[in-house]
Amino acid sequence: MKFESPPREHGLERVRQLWTLWRNEPSDPGPFYSLMATEAAAQLDVEVGPLAGQRIADLGCGPGFYSRSLRDAGAEVVPIDNSLGELSLQGEPPPGFVLADASDLPFPDRSFDGVFCSNLLEHTPNSPDVLTEITRVLKTGGWGYLSWTNWYSPWGGHDIAPYHFLGVRVGPRVYQMLHGPPAKNVVGKTLWPVHIGQTLRLLERDDAIEVTRVEPRYWPQFRFIMRIPGLRELLSWNCVVYFRKR
Ligand SMILES: C[S@@+](CC[C@H](N)C(=O)[O-])C[C@H]1O[C@@H](n2cnc3c(N)ncnc32)[C@H](O)[C@@H]1O
Structure with a gap:
């Protein structure tokens, strides 16, 4: 199956699109998260795909926008969250969900081809333990996508x-x-505050992990920002780290 990437706005039109959807997110979250989710799945399909047939954990899945898009790309997805309230925000929780804490996952070692973890890290008091669990459940050669709103972001x-x-x-x-x-x-x-420098140092200290790319989630074209300690904490808004399990 070929997973088609959705057309993407560029330049000022892109800024306007994101800003409008994000401003309306509190009252109408569907359009913002559906766009984010389709784009993330399309990008992952290119970067670490094809996603079809891969077993992917969606950690901190919330109501499951990302789980749905990853499934649309043909992946076998396990939506995981520790809050029934968050899982049910849009009605029924995503099919096949697992109620579990990301810092203590009920899965054997090396059981996933990929772990997708969007905007969970800053909502847990023990983010280093979550990173350890992600590494543990990934197969050798498996990929991780980690994104969070860093503390000094606006x-x-x-x-x-x-x-x-x-x-x-x-x-x-x-x-x-x-x-x-x-x-x-x-x-x-x-x-809880989660910083880019601190998190990268934790990942880089782990010999089982190779960080393959770090970028600002909403303006990846300005990736060079991530090489500048201090500035990256202020300017990236939301940080994405791609990594591989060795
Ligand atoms: C801001 S929402 C993100 C939802 C979705 N991943 C997204 O990016 O839109 C954070 C989610 O992480 C979940 N969460 C926070 N700490 C968690 C933990 N330790 N284990 C599992 N889920 C957790 C919350 O219940 C919530 O659904």
């Missing part, structure tokens, strides 16, 4: 942005004083 604090720039203690307090409690993503309860 959106790092999620609901409390930009007050997160005041730090994990002061930022939430100032936000709460001025705006009341955040609707979602409470720092220290469901949101």
Whole structure:
């Protein structure tokens, strides 16, 4: 089966498209996540595909937009999340879901061809353990896709942005004083700072892993940013790391 890549807007039109969908995301998440998911599956099909026939774990799958797109590309997908509430955000949880913690996966070693993990890391207190589990369940030669909103991104604090720039203690307090409690993503309860440099060092220290590419998720053409410590934390918005299990 040939998996067709969706047509993609470019330049200012692309910026406008993403900004409009993202602004509407709180009330209408479907269009934003469906676009992200189809594009991610199409890109993975080129980079690490064909996806058809591959067994892929979708870690922190939420309501399953990415699981659906990876399945549309012919992959056998196991949607995994530790929250029934998040799995059910769009109605029925994705078929075949597994309720499990990404830092303690109920799967044997080397059981997946690929692990797709989008925007989970910053929502768990123990992201290093999640990385260890991803490595463990990947087959030799298997691929990992890891993406998260890094803390010093303009959106790092999620609901409390930009007050997160005041730090994990002061930022939430100032936000709460001025705006009341955040609707979602409470720092220290469901949101933790995850930095690009720190995460890359963890991955690079692991001999079982080879990092093959690092890029800003929404503007990959500016990949060079990721070679500049400090600046990358501020400018990438969301970081993507591709890696292989040796
Ligand atoms: C922001 S959502 C991301 C959903 C989807 N992957 C995406 O990129 O749109 C984060 C998801 O990760 C899940 N999650 C957070 N910590 C987790 C953990 N330790 N194990 C499994 N799932 C976790 C949450 O329940 C939530 O569904």
